[in-house]
Amino acid sequence: MTRSLAHAKINLFLHITSRRENGYHELDSLAVFAETADILTLDVDADPQDAPSLRIEGPFGEGLDAGADNLVMRAASVLRQSVRTSDALPCWPMTLTKNLPVASGIGGGSADAAAALRLLAEAWQCGEIDLAPIAAMLGADVPVCLAQKPQRMQGIGEILVPAPVMPRCAMVLVNPGIAVPTPAIFKAWKESRADFRAPALLPQAWPDLSAMVESLHTTANDLQPPAIALFPLIGTVLEALKATQDCHFARMSGSGATCFGLYEDMDRARIAAEKMRERGWWAEPGWIQT
Numbered sequence: 001m002t003r004s005l006a007h008a009k010i011n012l013f014l015h016i017t018s019r020r021e022n023g024y025h026e027l028d029s030l031a032v033f034a035e036t037a038d039i040l041t042l043d044v045d046a047d048p049q050d051a052p053s054l055r056i057e058g059p060f061g062e063g064l065d066a067g068a069d070n071l072v073m074r075a076a077s078v079l080r081q082s083v084r085t086s087d088a089l090p091c092w093p094m095t096l097t098k099n100l101p102v103a104s105g106i107g108g109g110s111a112d113a114a115a116a117l118r119l120l121a122e123a124w125q126c127g128e129i130d131l132a133p134i135a136a137m138l139g140a141d142v143p144v145c146l147a148q149k150p151q152r153m154q155g156i157g158e159i160l161v162p163a164p165v166m167p168r169c170a171m172v173l174v175n176p177g178i179a180v181p182t183p184a185i186f187k188a189w190k191e192s193r194a195d196f197r198a199p200a201l202l203p204q205a206w207p208d209l210s211a212m213v214e215s216l217h218t219t220a221n222d223l224q225p226p227a228i229a230l231f232p233l234i235g236t237v238l239e240a241l242k243a244t245q246d247c248h249f250a251r252m253s254g255s256g257a258t259c260f261g262l263y264e265d266m267d268r269a270r271i272a273a274e275k276m277r278e279r280g281w282w283a284e285p286g287w288i289q290t
């Protein structure tokens, strides 16, 4: 059995910098990864089957299609087509433990797709294959999910540049249980006639959490206002997070609805997460992965 963790992706900021002819928006965004993760396993001890198969379990697995449209299955299919070999590639059973809420601005599906690419490329002994262009075919967020370390995403996510060196930082993710469709939020942003925003000006390194927070205050998540307009509960979550003790910063991730709070250490993050759970919301504390 081999397994890969698909960590939640958080956009610490997200600037919409321009729009492409095909309607996609160009971004400048700092993506980091939370401790909490989906788990993808590949049962290489089982007899290989004729076709790929996926079983889904876990707290957010219900209702998620395990068929060809699942991003794990799509990743398997796109990788298979990209591998130039005359040998049949073995299909071992895959299991996805879905711990991350679906359609929640933390790229769970993209993280799963990247985990599938990593696992299968190793199992199929793909050697030096460049997974980045294959990842980009699967979705805007998949390339950054390959390495699961802080990176700045530009273009529509296919251009990855190094992030500032970051201090150790604890983070709480909070989702109030509403699924938010990404296309609807980009559409609402467009209809709001908001201006494009310049890329962020960031230093090479943040020596401590206060320096990082000071920088983050000069940035924005441009998708946050349209998301709150469509789903006011997101505003309630942000207010509640900001009111937790010693919360240094709170913002929505991606197209929502998940919001994050930043804390100095895990003790404070755990206490804040407990407060959020008391309101019936999903809340996960953990270190930002570096």
Ligand SMILES: C[C@@](CO)(OP(=O)(O)O)[C@H](O)COP(=O)(O)OP(=O)(O)OC[C@H]1O[C@@H](n2ccc(N)nc2=O)[C@H](O)[C@@H]1O
Residues within 6 Å of the ligand: 011, 014, 023, 024, 025, 026, 027, 029, 104, 105, 106, 107, 110, 138, 139, 140, 141, 142, 155, 156, 157, 182, 183, 186, 253, 254, 255, 256
């Ligand atoms: C907003 C972000 C920020 O990281 O995250 P999530 O909220 O999804 O986690 C991503 O750019 C989302 O990436 P991803 O979820 O892969 O988006 P896709 O499936 O490729 O796109 C869904 C739809 O959103 C719109 N879209 C997406 C990305 C982008 N840069 N411009 C867009 O206009 C398009 O209408 C597209 O058809």
Ligand SMILES: Nc1ncnc2c1ncn2[C@@H]1O[C@H](COP(=O)(O)OP(=O)(O)O)[C@@H](O)[C@H]1O
Residues within 6 Å of the ligand: 064, 069, 070, 071, 072, 101, 102, 103, 104, 105, 106, 107, 108, 109, 110, 112, 113, 141, 180, 182, 254, 255, 256
């Ligand atoms: N393995 C997967 N996990 C989650 N969603 C998936 C998966 N495969 C396909 N999807 C589809 O992708 C859409 C976006 O899901 P997700 O990546 O969770 O969104 P977000 O990036 O906003 O957090 C969902 O509506 C879901 O139907």
